Amino acid sequence: MDLFDQIETVDPTxxxxxxxxxxxxxxxLLGRQKADIFLKxxxxxxxxxxxxxxxxxxxxxxxxxxxxxxDKAFSYTYSNTTKYALPWTEALITLKQLIEENTGHSFNxxxxxxxxxxxxGMAWHSDAEKDLKKNGAIASLSLGAERKFAFKHxxxxxxxxxxxxxxxxLMMAGTTxxxxxxxxxxxxxxxxxxxxxxxxxxxxxxx
Ligand SMILES: O=C(O)CCC(=O)C(=O)O
Ligand SMILES: [Fe+2]
Numbered sequence: 001m002d003l004f005d006q007i008e009t010v011d012p013t014x015x016x017x018x019x020x021x022x023x024x025x026x027x028x029l030l031g032r033q034k035a036d037i038f039l040k041x042x043x044x045x046x047x048x049x050x051x052x053x054x055x056x057x058x059x060x061x062x063x064x065x066x067x068x069x070x071d072k073a074f075s076y077t078y079s080n081t082t083k084y085a086l087p088w089t090e091a092l093i094t095l096k097q098l099i100e101e102n103t104g105h106s107f108n109x110x111x112x113x114x115x116x117x118x119x120x121g122m123a124w125h126s127d128a129e130k131d132l133k134k135n136g137a138i139a140s141l142s143l144g145a146e147r148k149f150a151f152k153h154x155x156x157x158x159x160x161x162x163x164x165x166x167x168x169x170l171m172m173a174g175t176t177x178x179x180x181x182x183x184x185x186x187x188x189x190x191x192x193x194x195x196x197x198x199x200x201x202x203x204x205x206x207x
Pocket of ligand 2: 125126127182
């Protein structure tokens with residue numbers, strides 16, 4: 001697939017996955033000017049922290065920064081560490097409402113990632129932690145540097161890739177997290193920062 005074909009031909013009804021899940025790309029939900037303003041605002045005012053993970057009993061710290069916000073101080077566990085959501089900022093509520101209006105889904109939390117340059121990425125994973133609503137939709141808003149985003153089927157290994165533009169929205173729904181991994185590959189070609197927001201639904205006390 002030619003990644004650069006997609007810009008003129010954004011069809012929000014297209015499912016980018018061939019089977020076992022649903023991924024819709026809405027293209028640029030925010031125009032250039034608004035996207036620039038939100039990027040600046042989030043870079044300046046989100047409480048960015050290094051991400052911590054415990055892998056084989058060792059605590060590691062990522063260069064990539066993260067932050068987590070929500071309706072209340074949900075606790076959320078992944079990579080053997082527990083985090084607590086901060087209360088929504090005005091900018092995040094505005095973005096959350098915009099996404100809810102455009103997708104018909106609602107969300108109660110948001111995980112933000114800051115990649116300072118193309119050298120920072122995120123490894124293959126799926127977002128199916130037990131705190132998340134099972135098969136709940138995840139809305140991913142991208143600001144800043146355009147980056148490639150890839151999916152890989154857990155059994156067949158089939159891959160799908162697309163380019164996430166400044167101000168764009170990607171929706172992952174249905175059984176996507178059960179059957180597909182996704183990642184943000186690192187690249188030497190990108191020198192500018194990117195902020196990604198994934199709006200999610202946390203379910204407390206779910207077994
Ligand atoms: O940065 C991205 O586009 C994806 C981030 C992601 O997969 C996650 O936060 O779980
Ligand atoms: Fe993810």
